[in-house]
Amino acid sequence: MFDERLVECRDLSCGYGPEHPVLDHVDLVVERGEILTILGGSGSGKSTLLRTMAGLLPPLAGQVLLFGSDLYARSFEQRAALLRSTGMLFQREALFGSLSVLENVMFPVQELTSVVDPVARELARAKLAQLGVDELAARSPDQISGGQRKRVALARALIRDPKLVFCDEPTSGLDPATAALIDQKLLFIRNAFAIAVIAVTHDIASVQKIADHVIVLARGGVRVAGSVAVVEASSDPEVYALFHRGGDARTQPAA
Numbered sequence: 614m615f616d617e618r619l620v621e622c623r624d625l626s627c628g629y630g631p632e633h634p635v636l637d638h639v640d641l642v643v644e645r646g647e648i649l650t651i652l653g654g655s656g657s658g659k660s661t662l663l664r665t666m667a668g669l670l671p672p673l674a675g676q677v678l679l680f681g682s683d684l685y686a687r688s689f690e691q692r693a694a695l696l697r698s699t700g701m702l703f704q705r706e707a708l709f710g711s712l713s714v715l716e717n718v719m720f721p722v723q724e725l726t727s728v729v730d731p732v733a734r735e736l737a738r739a740k741l742a743q744l745g746v747d748e749l750a751a752r753s754p755d756q757i758s759g760g761q762r763k764r765v766a767l768a769r770a771l772i773r774d775p776k777l778v779f780c781d782e783p784t785s786g787l788d789p790a791t792a793a794l795i796d797q798k799l800l801f802i803r804n805a806f807a808i809a810v811i812a813v814t815h816d817i818a819s820v821q822k823i824a825d826h827v828i829v830l831a832r833g834g835v836r837v838a839g840s841v842a843v844v845e846a847s848s849d850p851e852v853y854a855l856f857h858r859g860g861d862a863r864t865q866p867a868a
Contacts, residue, residue, distance in 0.1 A: 617645040618681065619777050619809050620666055625675035627658070627665040634673055635661045637833055643826075645776065646807040648799065650820045652844075652855055653830035659813040660781060662830065666811065667779045668696045680776070697725060700770030704782040706762045708754040708769075714741070715750040718769045726773070740768040744798055760791035767798060771808075778802070780812040784819050796822045817856055821845075829855065 620643040628635035635658040643649050653659045664670040666677055668684055677684045679695050687695065708717045718737035722728050728736070741747040744764040749757050757765070763783065770778050783799065784792035796819050802808045803823075814820060820827060821841055828838040831851045837844055845856050 619643050619645055619679070620811065621676075621678040622662075622666065623676040623678065625662075625665065625677060626673040627661050627670060628673055629661075629670075631673055635833070636830065637674075639675070639835055641828060641835070641838065643777070643809050643811055645809055646803055647825045648803055648810045648812065648823050649826050649828070650824040651811070651813045651828055651830065652815070652817075652820065653836075654851070654855075657830040658833070659830055663779055663781060663811065663813050667699065667701060668692055697773065698776050700773070700775040700778040702763075702767050702770045702778060702780040702783055704785055706754070706766040708762060708766060710754055712753075713750065714746070714752050714754065714757065714765050717754065717765060718772055721769060721772050736772060737768070740771050741765070743771075743801075744768050758791075760787055760794060763787065763791075763795050764798060767795075767802075771802065774806075775808065777809045777811070780810060780814075782814055782816075783812055784814065784816045789818075792816065792819060793822075795819075799823055 622639050622641045625639040626634050626637045639662065651659050651662060661670065665672055671685050680698065682695055684692055684695060712720065715734065715737050718740055719733045722733040722736060723730065738747055738750060741750060744767055746761055746764045746768070749761060749765065754762055784795050787795065799810055800823055803810060824841050826839065827841055827844045829836045829844060829852050837847045837849055837852050844852060847853060
């Protein structure tokens with residue numbers, strides 16, 4: 614790692630109202646070039662925590678520091694400026710059906726910067742090429758496969774060269790070979806560009822392949838945290854069940 618803290622949660626509580634906290638007392642750090650995976654059962658707060666770190670859901674208590682700044686202590690404009698150094702890969706890709714693949718990847722540059730269209734177009738083509746889907750540039754999202762849509766959505770998340778990418782279930786709904794390809798691409802962007810990745814997932818095979826650190830959420834908080842080896846060896850029954858439930862983890866339904 615690079616000893617550069619990109620995200621830090623300090624005694625964080627998050628949820629959808631003071632009477633309905635989903636998580637309490639969460640502490641975590643994500644450094645540059647690190648992949649953190651967030652595990653937990655259905656309703657454990659995985660997506661809630663991701664939304665709070667990504668600037669989409671104000672915390673009930675505690676702090677989210679993004680690039681050293683208290684994200685929710687900033688004005689809306691200041692928060693938006695901080696978040697421009699992040700990218701988001703949504704679970705269902707959120708590609709625009711009325712736009713081509715290339716136009717989808719260009720979209721954040723066109724909307725959020727003053728870069729002229731020819732330059733935005735070349736940037737988009739370069740990101741698609743890095744992820745091996747540049748030949749799909751002229752197609753619409755409904756003309757490509759689920760794995761290809763994931764890679765296009767990842768290209769869009771990377772178009773502004775973020776320091777950090779948030780991923781919500783990056784391998785959900787994919788066959789094992791395609792899921793393994795998405796894992797390879799996440800490792801590629803980490804290794805090539807020192808981009809940090811925070812990924813919510815239910816996919817144990819993916820966690821074992823890509824994660825530098827893992828946190829497991831249960832019962833309203835962080836049940837265990839550490840390296841894959843440390844978490845996998847945990848004797849906590851809920852943590853053990855996640856890693857040793859039998860069968861191919863990639864065939865299990867999404868949490």
